[in-house]
Amino acid sequence: MIPGPFRYRRVRSVDEAVALLSQLGTDAKVLSGGQSLIPMMKFRLAEPSYLIDINPIPGLDFIEERDGMLRLGALVRESTLERSSLVRQRYPILHDTAEVIADPLVRNLATVGGNLAHGDPANDHPATMLALRAQVVARGPNGERVIPIDDFFVDTFVTALQPDELLTEIRIPAPPPRSGGAYLKFERKVGDYAIAAAAVFLALDEAGRITQAGIGLTNLAYKPLRAVDAERALLGQQPSEELFRHAAELAAQATDPVSDLRGPADYKRAVARTMTLRALRRALERAQANA
Amino acid sequence: METLPIQVTVNGRTYTAEVEPRLLLVHFLRDVLNLTGTHIGCDTTSCGACTVLWNGRPVKSCTVFAVQVDGGEILTVEGLERDGQLHPVQEGFWEEHGLQCGFCTPGMMMTAVALLNENPDPTEEEIRKAISGNLCRCTGYVNIVKAIQYAARKLREGATVHVGGA
Numbered sequence: 043m044i045p046g047p048f049r050y051r052r053v054r055s056v057d058e059a060v061a062l063l064s065q066l067g068t069d070a071k072v073l074s075g076g077q078s079l080i081p082m083m084k085f086r087l088a089e090p091s092y093l094i095d096i097n098p099i100p101g102l103d104f105i106e107e108r109d110g111m112l113r114l115g116a117l118v119r120e121s122t123l124e125r126s127s128l129v130r131q132r133y134p135i136l137h138d139t140a141e142v143i144a145d146p147l148v149r150n151l152a153t154v155g156g157n158l159a160h161g162d163p164a165n166d167h168p169a170t171m172l173a174l175r176a177q178v179v180a181r182g183p184n185g186e187r188v189i190p191i192d193d194f195f196v197d198t199f200v201t202a203l204q205p206d207e208l209l210t211e212i213r214i215p216a217p218p219p220r221s222g223g224a225y226l227k228f229e230r231k232v233g234d235y236a237i238a239a240a241a242v243f244l245a246l247d248e249a250g251r252i253t254q255a256g257i258g259l260t261n262l263a264y265k266p267l268r269a270v271d272a273e274r275a276l277l278g279q280q281p282s283e284e285l286f287r288h289a290a291e292l293a294a295q296a297t298d299p300v301s302d303l304r305g306p307a308d309y310k311r312a313v314a315r316t317m318t319l320r321a322l323r324r325a326l327e328r329a330q331a332n333a
Numbered sequence: 334m335e336t337l338p339i340q341v342t343v344n345g346r347t348y349t350a351e352v353e354p355r356l357l358l359v360h361f362l363r364d365v366l367n368l369t370g371t372h373i374g375c376d377t378t379s380c381g382a383c384t385v386l387w388n389g390r391p392v393k394s395c396t397v398f399a400v401q402v403d404g405g406e407i408l409t410v411e412g413l414e415r416d417g418q419l420h421p422v423q424e425g426f427w428e429e430h431g432l433q434c435g436f437c438t439p440g441m442m443m444t445a446v447a448l449l450n451e452n453p454d455p456t457e458e459e460i461r462k463a464i465s466g467n468l469c470r471c472t473g474y475v476n477i478v479k480a481i482q483y484a485a486r487k488l489r490e491g492a493t494v495h496v497g498g499a
Contacts, residue, residue, distance in 0.1 A: 043376055049335050050354035050400050073401075080396045081378050083355075093354065095401065121390075145466030147381055147444065150390045151397070232465040233379060 045083035052095045056181050056210055059096050064183045064206040066092050072208060073097070074117065074156035077148045078165075102155075102210065105129065112214040116155025121146065123154060133214065134328060135223030135243060139170045142225070145233040158194070159209045161201040161265070164235035168195060168266030169258030170225050171212065173241040179211035180204075188213070195265045218254070221245035222328025226321045227260065228313050230304065236261045237304045238313035240293065242321035244276070244329050252276045257289070257321075261304075262297035262314050269293035272318070281326050290319035339403040343368065344412030352399045359383045361399035362409060370410040370439050374468070381467035384440035385409050391447040393466075410439035413446065421487040422446050422480070431480030433471030441467045445481045453489055457482070 053059040063070055071079060071090035074097070082088040096102070102117040105126050112133060114123070123129055123140040130137045143149055143157065143166050157167040158178060171178075171191045178189045183206055194202050203209060217223075227239035239260035247253045255276040257269040272292035279285050294315035299307045336351045343366060350365055362368045362385070374382030376395050383394040386408040413420035422445045425431060432438045441464060448455060448463040455463065460481050461474070469477060 044357075045355045047334060047353065047355055050337060050398070076398075076401075077378060077396055080398070084376070093398075097401065144378075145381070146463055147384055147391050147393050147466035148378065148396075150392050 043084040045080070046086055046089040048083075048090055049092045050095065051092060052098050054098050054100070056099060056102070056208060059094055059099065059208050060181055060183055060206065062092075062094050063208065066094075068205045070094050070205075072159070074159070075119065075148075075152035076156075077144065077152040078156065078160050078162065096208070107132070107216060110216045112216060114154050114212040114214070116153060116159075116209050116211060118154045120144075120149035120152045120154065120157070124149060132217060133223070135170055135174065135225050135241060135325070136214075138225035139166050139241070142166060142227045142229070142239075148233070154212060155209045158212065159201060159203060161195060161197070161199045163195075163198060163263060163265050163267075164261040165266075166225070166227065166236070166239060166260055169239060169241040169260040170223075171214070172258030172266055172268045173223060173243040173256035174214045175256060176215075177213040178202075178209060179213065180207040181210050182207040186210075192268065198264050217332070218245050220247070220329050220333050221254065222325045222330075222332050223256075224321045224324035224328065226317045226324070228317055235304070238262055238297075238299070238310050238317050240314065240317040240321040242318065242325040244281075244322070244325045246281075246329050246333075250280060250330075252279055252281060255289075257293055257318060259293065259297060259314060259318070262299045262310060264298070267296060269296045269318070271296060281322075286319055286322040286326075289322060290315045293318040337400050337403075339400055341399070341402050341404075342406045344407070344409060350399075354398060354400050356399045357395055358385070358387075358397040358399050358402060358407070359394040362394060362407070365399075368409050368411050372436055372439055374436065374440075379468070380437070380440075381444065382437050382440045384443045384467060386443055386447055389447065389450065391444045408443070408446075410442060413442065420446065421484040422449070424487065425480035425483035426477075429476050429479040429483050431472065431477045432469075437467060437469045437471075441469065441477060445484060448481070449485055449488055454485060455481070 070092040073093045073095045102115040104115040176191045223243035225241045227236045241258040243256035245254035255273040259267040272289040299310035372382040374380035378396045
């Protein structure tokens with residue numbers, strides 16, 4: 043399959059990218075890892091007039107903890123995230139997520155920034171970022187703005203990014219003591235999108251009660267979903283199997299999956315419940331180990 | 334129609350060409366350079382038959398534009414053999430019968446080469462994870478794993494390998 047014709051522009055700075063985006067508007071698409079965009083162009087589902095290749099921009103591939111935040115440059119490859127010892131030790135939920143995205147070959151090019159900016163509810167990072175209360179940093183002609191993740195996903199393939207803005211960085215609050223997270227994905231085979239997946243982040247107080255709860259869900263609605271009622275049910279409670287089953291049920295009720303080749307809606311809702319329950323258990327184990 | 338000049342080193346040899354931006358790397362390799370060892374399988378970023386190494390990392394060449402690799406180095410299956418000597422990975426696939434129809438084999442071997450460059454002594458689990466983006470519909474993967482283990486042993490025993498270099 044051959045994509046439609048387009049013009050190709052390589053940029054070497056964020057400013058250069060923003061200037062081009064301002065000039066070209068919706069005629070242009072940003073090329074990051076390209077592992078979603080190029081297949082869409084081959085299917086002619088996307089036919090941009092211009093591709094702005096941001097890969098040559100130096101310094102956008104950082105993974106660092108600073109001022110109480112983990113900062114991920116937009117061009118961090120999934121394979122880099124997967125291999126990062128900082129991520130593995132401090133943010134195991136992110137490691138869980140990176141290692142189940144697509145397959146190892148795709149992960150060598152696919153980027154964290156692209157996974158979010160694509161706005162696909164089937165992508166894996168959105169649920170994790172929702173659970174972690176991440177922030178997305180975007181640069182536009184009027185400077186930088188920080189978008190809370192809750193405001194970022196607008197619709198299927200639609201995010202809060204404006205046509206003249208470039209996603210430059212993702213910020214994740216550093217984990218407090220006695221906290222832990224996990225991402226669990228149920229897929230038909232390596233490389234497929236999730237039938238259902240759940241991201242859970244929990245923090246406990248000294249008495250073991252839940253002080254923070256984040257639950258994000260993948261591929262279970264028209265956009266990435268936060269299970270707000272389930273989170274609320276956990277807050278202030280002592281973790282227990284009964285409580286987790288209740289929260290998982292609330293999370294499943296929050297979903298609105300469509301019946302397709304990956305299964306009927308009821309089945310997906312049931313898988314969502316199970317994935318949420320298992321992610322809750324694993325997040326709790328990690329939070330308790332992190333005391 | 335816009336065309337752009339690119340310069341790419343493929344299997345140690347430098348090529349220059351004028352290409353349309355929409356030309357995919359796999360088509361550049363097969364149709365422009367006549368390097369048809371890199372196969373087109375699914376053409377939808379699923380099967381890994383088109384795997385090549387781009388600056389040492391295995392990628393699906395059906396999902397990269399040729400203009401993107403301007404200034405870079407590509408290694409294809411044609412670059413593995415040296416002076417009539419099979420690369421240990423190729424030898425492994427031969428000795429352990431790591432193929433049946435052979436369609437996935439070039440891509441599978443490129444992934445294996447990259448794995449062994451990074452991890453000379455992989456466990457079976459690590460091998461299976463590394464090749465999980467390369468689909469084989471014939472073998473059931475058992476002999477592919479053995480082939481890669483053969484190559485790993487051979488490389489650790491000190492087989493001298495220079496691939497891609499002039």
